[in-house]
Structure formats: C-alpha cells, structure tokens
Amino acid sequence: xxxxxxxxxxxxxxxxxxxxxxxxxRLPFRQFxxxxxxxxxxxxxxxxxxxxxxxxxxxxxxxxxxxxxxxxDNAKNTVYLQMNSLHPEDTAxxxxxxxxxSSGSFYYQEGYGYWGQGTQVTVAx
Numbered sequence: 001x002x003x004x005x006x007x008x009x010x011x012x013x014x015x016x017x018x019x020x021x022x023x024x025x026r027l028p029f030r031q032f033x034x035x036x037x038x039x040x041x042x043x044x045x046x047x048x049x050x051x052x053x054x055x056x057x058x059x060x061x062x063x064x065x066x067x068x069x070x071x072x073d074n075a076k077n078t079v080y081l082q083m084n085s086l087h088p089e090d091t092a093x094x095x096x097x098x099x100x101x102s103s104g105s106f107y108y109q110e111g112y113g114y115w116g117q118g119t120q121v122t123v124a125x
Contacts, residue, residue: 005023006020012121022080035099037094038092038093038094088124093120094121
C-alpha cells in the first residue's frame with residue numbers, strides 16, 4: 001500500500017523558512033511525479049509545486065515562485081519543499097502527493113490521487 005509521510009512543519013515568523021520532507025514507501029518512486037499541495041482553512045487543496053519523476057522539470061504556483069523550491073532524492077524516496085520568505089498567507093496544512101507517470105504529465109494537477117496525512121505550517125505575523 002502507498003505510504004507518504006510529511007514532516008518539517010511548524011510555527012515560524014513571517015519572513016522565516018521551513019523545509020518540508022515527504023518520505024514515500026512501498027512504491028517504485030522513480031515511476032511517479034511528485035507534488036506539494038496545501039489546504040488553507042475554508043478552501044480546497046491547491047497546488048504549490050510539482051516535480052517530474054526524474055527531477056528534471058518543476059512547476060510552481062504563482063504565489064510560490066521565487067520563494068519555494070521543490071526537489072527530490074530518488075535514492076532516498078524523498079521529496080522536499082524548501083520554503084523561504086514565508087507569509088502569514090502561507091499558513092496551511094501541506095500535503096505530499098504522487099502521480100503515476102502513466103497518468104500523464106507532472107504539470108497537470110489531475111492524477112495526483114495519493115496523499116500523505118499533511119503537516120501543519122503556521123506563519124505568524
């Protein structure tokens with residue numbers, strides 16, 4: 001069964017940084033695109049960043065560009081999200097998700113159907 005476990009969330013002051021990690025088990029990791037999504041209270045999950053199966057391509061939400069960096073280590077079955085210059089508006093539960101290569105491009109949100117439990121990020125003003 002697919003298992004994704006996020007870590008690294010916490011409380012940080014505005015302007016600070018956090019690095020989220022997501023470990024994936026029981027999967028041929030290299031066969032999956034990976035993504036980070038977040039759920040702000042009162043809203044649906046939204047895309048933050050995605051990365052292709054081989055790490056060669058990435059995409060970011062407009063709100064994340066220039067501040068967040070997604071990366072992956074296929075040898076460790078782990079995907080990361082480095083978040084800098086955090087805003088209070090970034091406060092959310094952040095989720096790791098995966099998409100099989102066979103489902104299509106990493107770029108499109110459709111197909112990210114497996115999720116971790118989420119990790120809370122709180123940015124204080």
